[in-house]
Amino acid sequence: MKPFEYTRLSTDDLSSDTALYDTTFLAGGTNLVDLMKYGVEKPDAIADIGQLPYDQIEEFADGLRLGALATNADTAYHPAVKNKYPVLNKAILSAASSQLRNRATNGGNLLQRTRCYYFYDTAMPCNKREPGSGCAAIKGFNRIHAILGTSASCIATHPSDMCVALAALEAKVHILRKGATLVMPFDQIHRLPGEHPEKDHNLEPGDLITHIELPNEGFSQNFEYLKIRDRESYAFALVSVAACLKVSAGKIEDVRVALGGVAHKPWKLKEVEHEFIGKEASTENFKSLAEKLIKGAQGFGTNNFKIPLVKRAIVRALNNALNPS
């Protein structure tokens, strides 16, 4: 690991607008430390935010606030998450291992980096790791790679399960920027790769996520988080679906479908969801929704299987949400 300067931040450090912009924040470190060992991340300075007071999970009138420094495990097992936002509970518990969930934080989960093999392998070209060097995945082994929203520069996916559920729940992210609070809708946090795959998200240097806000509607009656992977536990999604429904007299009152494992960000199209409001909650309509949601999907060889797989997964997830076991 390359040597670096280490600072442990206190709340006093946040009142000044200096010193934070050239540092890398450390929270749980489960992704950052790993990437530093591989030589993918090589920060000169690290600011440890672990002592800051953002580890609370608080219920309030309009929903639930998940502290950015609350661990993934504490979040998943919180009674309000289990009871009111079970799709989030299921998504978090489908991810990583118990040890990683015990240490990884909510803010860090949002900002974790892709698990593209070529991003991790410093001997290979990767536009995300080294802009301009090329993408080894496009003509390489791309079983885990994206089929939607890709670019000629990058076909990496965002690896999070938690973020797929947060996208479906239409969470908001509270960010401390230069002493002021900025609230960003969840779908604006992550980016598609375009010509700048080195940028995973729309945060600016020095921006600090303080908490994630969940709206009151948790879809606790009709939900599913369906994760399909190469083994049943401790593996990233090949394809995942967070499906949330509100149904009345067989008609769709509200529907949310977010996809993981298929794009550089959780994939969700509000306009497609809107088309199905008022329609019958039927397998035929779910199939139609799936077709529209993944319109334009493109495989790159070894990930072609994801296109039919994700269609079937969407339909299955919506049917499971409709008829919870």
Place this chain on the structure above:
Amino acid sequence: MKTNHVHFTLNGESVEVSIEPWTTLLDYLRYNQKLVGTKKGCDHGQCGACTVLIDGNSVNSCLCLLVSLEGKEITTIEGLGTAENLSTAQQIFIDEDAYQCGYCTPGQICSTIAMRNRGEINSEEDLKDWMSGNLCRCAAYKNITKAARRIYEES
């Protein structure tokens, strides 16, 4: 090299140390404290051999920078019991023959204790998922699962 100060509790004893900030908890335990019960397997959070308890939660010590553990309570396999006075969890692993070579066993035991501390296991699937972050290359999983279930239910 510049060092940073950190204070924590290790197996019940208060420790203060100045150390290079890139030192992981795993390396500190093995090389500085000579607590070699905690094992280095993959060194990337994938195998679970390095699992220890921080504030009662199982974590991969290979992915924790020691300087980031200010104020934390760290427990390793050495803090759970001794050869003369085994903890209940250690005795259950022996009784159930829940190991072959033993390299993964300290991490397995720490994970079972964290699982019991968390108290959120509602099915066999939950238990297997919880333990899936600890690999056993001898594939002694059947008896590890039996031991883990007993530790969860009995201890």
